[in-house]
Amino acid sequence: MEFATSPEIAQCFPDLHPAMDARAAVVEANRCLNCFDAPCMGACPTHIDVPGFIRKIAAGNVSGSARTILDANVLGASCSRVCPVEVLCEGACVLHGKHQKPIEIGRLQRFATETFYDAGGRLALRQRDERTQRIACIGAGPASLACAAELRQQGFQVHVIDRRPLPGGLNTYGVAEYKLRAADSLREVEMVRGLGVEFETRDVDAASLEELEREYDAVFLGVGLGAMHRLEVADAHTAGAGIIDALKFIAAYKTGTPLSIGRRVVVIGAGNTAIDAACAAKRLGAETVTLVYRRQRENIPAFDFEYDHALREGVEFLWATLPTAITANDTGLVLTCVAVTQDANGHLTSQPGSEFTIECDAVVPAIGQSPLLELLSQVRGVTMQRGRVAIDRATGQTANPKYFAGGDCVNDGREVVDAVADGKRAALGIADWLLARMEEHSG
Amino acid sequence: MADLTTNFAGIHSPNPFWLASAPPTNTGEQVMRAFDAGWGGAVWKTIGEPITNVSSRYSSIDWNAQRMMGLNNIELITDRPIETNLREIAEVKRRYPRHAVIASLMVESTREAWHEMVKRTEDAGADGLELNFGCPHGMSERGMGAAVGQVPEYTQRITEWVKEVARTPVLVKLTPNVTDIRVIARAARRAGADGLSAINTINSITGIDLESFSPRPNVDGKSSHGGYCGPAVKPIALNMVQQVMADIIDGPSIPLSGIGGIGNWQDAAEFLLLGCTSVQVCTAVMHYGYRIVQEMIDGLSNWMDANGFATLNDLRGKSLSKVTEWKNLNLNYKIVARIDEALCIGCQLCHIACWDGAHQCIHVDRVSGPVDGHVELHAQPREFGRERIVVTPIPRLDPPKAHVGPYATSLERIPRVDETECVGCNLCSLVCPVDECITMVEIPTGLAPESWAERSAAAECTTPRVSE
Numbered sequence: 023m024e025f026a027t028s029p030e031i032a033q034c035f036p037d038l039h040p041a042m043d044a045r046a047a048v049v050e051a052n053r054c055l056n057c058f059d060a061p062c063m064g065a066c067p068t069h070i071d072v073p074g075f076i077r078k079i080a081a082g083n084v085s086g087s088a089r090t091i092l093d094a095n096v097l098g099a100s101c102s103r104v105c106p107v108e109v110l111c112e113g114a115c116v117l118h119g120k121h122q123k124p125i126e127i128g129r130l131q132r133f134a135t136e137t138f139y140d141a142g143g144r145l146a147l148r149q150r151d152e153r154t155q156r157i158a159c160i161g162a163g164p165a166s167l168a169c170a171a172e173l174r175q176q177g178f179q180v181h182v183i184d185r186r187p188l189p190g191g192l193n194t195y196g197v198a199e200y201k202l203r204a205a206d207s208l209r210e211v212e213m214v215r216g217l218g219v220e221f222e223t224r225d226v227d228a229a230s231l232e233e234l235e236r237e238y239d240a241v242f243l244g245v246g247l248g249a250m251h252r253l254e255v256a257d258a259h260t261a262g263a264g265i266i267d268a269l270k271f272i273a274a275y276k277t278g279t280p281l282s283i284g285r286r287v288v289v290i291g292a293g294n295t296a297i298d299a300a301c302a303a304k305r306l307g308a309e310t311v312t313l314v315y316r317r318q319r320e321n322i323p324a325f326d327f328e329y330d331h332a333l334r335e336g337v338e339f340l341w342a343t344l345p346t347a348i349t350a351n352d353t354g355l356v357l358t359c360v361a362v363t364q365d366a367n368g369h370l371t372s373q374p375g376s377e378f379t380i381e382c383d384a385v386v387p388a389i390g391q392s393p394l395l396e397l398l399s400q401v402r403g404v405t406m407q408r409g410r411v412a413i414d415r416a417t418g419q420t421a422n423p424k425y426f427a428g429g430d431c432v433n434d435g436r437e438v439v440d441a442v443a444d445g446k447r448a449a450l451g452i453a454d455w456l457l458a459r460m461e462e463h464s465g
Numbered sequence: 466m467a468d469l470t471t472n473f474a475g476i477h478s479p480n481p482f483w484l485a486s487a488p489p490t491n492t493g494e495q496v497m498r499a500f501d502a503g504w505g506g507a508v509w510k511t512i513g514e515p516i517t518n519v520s521s522r523y524s525s526i527d528w529n530a531q532r533m534m535g536l537n538n539i540e541l542i543t544d545r546p547i548e549t550n551l552r553e554i555a556e557v558k559r560r561y562p563r564h565a566v567i568a569s570l571m572v573e574s575t576r577e578a579w580h581e582m583v584k585r586t587e588d589a590g591a592d593g594l595e596l597n598f599g600c601p602h603g604m605s606e607r608g609m610g611a612a613v614g615q616v617p618e619y620t621q622r623i624t625e626w627v628k629e630v631a632r633t634p635v636l637v638k639l640t641p642n643v644t645d646i647r648v649i650a651r652a653a654r655r656a657g658a659d660g661l662s663a664i665n666t667i668n669s670i671t672g673i674d675l676e677s678f679s680p681r682p683n684v685d686g687k688s689s690h691g692g693y694c695g696p697a698v699k700p701i702a703l704n705m706v707q708q709v710m711a712d713i714i715d716g717p718s719i720p721l722s723g724i725g726g727i728g729n730w731q732d733a734a735e736f737l738l739l740g741c742t743s744v745q746v747c748t749a750v751m752h753y754g755y756r757i758v759q760e761m762i763d764g765l766s767n768w769m770d771a772n773g774f775a776t777l778n779d780l781r782g783k784s785l786s787k788v789t790e791w792k793n794l795n796l797n798y799k800i801v802a803r804i805d806e807a808l809c810i811g812c813q814l815c816h817i818a819c820w821d822g823a824h825q826c827i828h829v830d831r832v833s834g835p836v837d838g839h840v841e842l843h844a845q846p847r848e849f850g851r852e853r854i855v856v857t858p859i860p861r862l863d864p865p866k867a868h869v870g871p872y873a874t875s876l877e878r879i880p881r882v883d884e885t886e887c888v889g890c891n892l893c894s895l896v897c898p899v900d901e902c903i904t905m906v907e908i909p910t911g912l913a914p915e916s917w918a919e920r921s922a923a924a925e926c927t928t929p930r931v932s933e
Contacts, residue, residue: 052530055898058817059829062880067855080529109858119810119874120899323861415854437857447854 035199051080065114067443068095088138096171102131163191165429166244168445195273198298235446245425247391256347268299268388284383292322296388418448467769474659478565480507485745486569493553502755506565507924511542511715524681535697551589558590571597599665604765614640617652624656636657662722668694695748699726730764740782800889808902811878814895826886
């Protein structure tokens, strides 16, 4: 599974948070107070022992530090780059209370894990004896990888099945390149494969689900979310290839086949994916990138630091604006918009007579993904709640005890680290459930 | 501005800051640059028959990514001819008559050798002599340096030889590598020494290279114990300075030049308060250069002005009366720790330090709900953090977490001191990373001061009795 980022793409997307060198890492590590019951650790969905791994960096034990991280979070390397640390570990750092910069936990974590992997470090099995039980993980994104790695480390036989040619899910296809390159995501997948997890590329449908259920002792659903919601505007069909789904746009440039976006780009939506797409469009050469959002600045779903980053990249914002129609003309597309007002309950009303148009070359909707209802509704006994797979939070078990689930398909699209935490909890749930069943049968 | 001029047993200098005998005083060119930078005096790198040095020579201890908390060396005395050093001393004194040049000397332990060396040095114009009886490495193997300074009889005899011919003040430099430094100081005093300097460097091995298994500093795969100095040794030096200055057996104390980990004006002030007449600096200069003396002069002078000290004599030895034996301390003085909730950042280092390392009286058991005032109900200790299910907070999905309590730090993270159990040990206030957050507050006991000596007046508790 060799994959190299093209030099052109690499040049457009240098690291947003550059790597730390060893000396800087030791200096930063020594700033850590080593809090007891540290808030950073409590704020991390995977509860990495942050003071523990930082202390090991300070003491020159970088491989031990990496093992501490990877023991809690097998995707610790990618999380160190993609986590919104401002609202997680670093946001919880007590140094804020002293009006000091928080410890750069994300960059220290990246230093430890990358130094470890660069020196040939590998994940280790926790137990020598092989177990016979077989588990299928559907989807090869962060949730499935975390689930698969934990189960394999405990000696179980694990298969990961994904419809896309490259494993890694959104880590490979969907993260802004200046945070995580596809090649780095794939290196991490190789670590999981190195444990003895087997990967297959194929579609899973109703028929194959039945087969999987027969062949495997447990199934983990880490299927993520489905396609981007359709942009509901008049005459969208006339725009043709000018409307580019943000996730497809991001996946295409990340895997070496960037789509043509022209000089003038409009992104619809104001979530983190919209910001990623807007910044990428800017870096790929668009002269103007306008982000159109139907509500106000204070309502955006994107993190504040992502919004600030987009401003620095030169993205422009149009608030309280709703697209209503797209038409094509000689020079490109014409997006018709209307101003909207919002009442106290968040209800939006279009303002008659406020229509205006924006001329552009591409419209990139980033208005949220829909759940994979078609697939999930075929899983026998698994129940859904508001478009999410219903699970027991502590174990990831669904209403059908043989099925477990985690990641975006249960949490409605959170962060990589949340998917990892879900996957690991489910792995522990699966292991407990399988071992309890084994005892029942032998007893 | 305070008057910093110094008179050390007749050696005059514009301020009490002298460079210690070491690489910074190796040559006349260096000493003159040091005087230009502001140093009041310099003790010349020890003069004697030139030696051959090894490479490497220094190693150090870093602390929390700060360099050179402690420095160790295996360098010997000067490697330059005696006549070169003496010619340069004469040149320095010609150009800087108001600055103090003290020659550090070390020769073989014969009367003739010492007599000749003293005369030649004084003829060159040195303002005083410092007898190097302290060098702990190399020279001691040849019967010099610490080999003399560790034996009171040798110290006394050689000092007497020197005093037979010396016309300038004679300082004896004391080694800390003895059981009781006062015994050596007394020997020097008995021999008529005009002053002392302390401490010389401490025997040390700074560390082992974990790849080659060789100690540092590495000399072709091996090393030797060296002399330790720098910020790490200051507490040891202060204690020995106090011991020497408070010792009145065999006569009154004589002027002492304080040495050991002095790097700024505050360090210097502490040595002066324990009775030193001048201070000597080496490691800080080897780290940052001669320029640091500017800060030392400025800081000391500002502090003296602020405290109404016009001259160094006004403050010298002021802390000596405040050092006493343990048995004289007041047993009825009670302090307890108080945590300022408004300053607490919730690191809980005080809790774990007290819990594991002291007296188990700082608790993390404040309730997480609303409380009435800052006195709180005590909930059961919380479950350990790993068990909690936590997700990335997303504004669209999660209401912001409620902040608990009236302080910037959530109440559940602010530890609580059980004052009835607190022994007032200070540990929590030492580990607390926030200035003034944990203070030690006196709790009046209503009891008259009483020391152990008073309480056990009837009992004899002086020396341990060993049964035979």
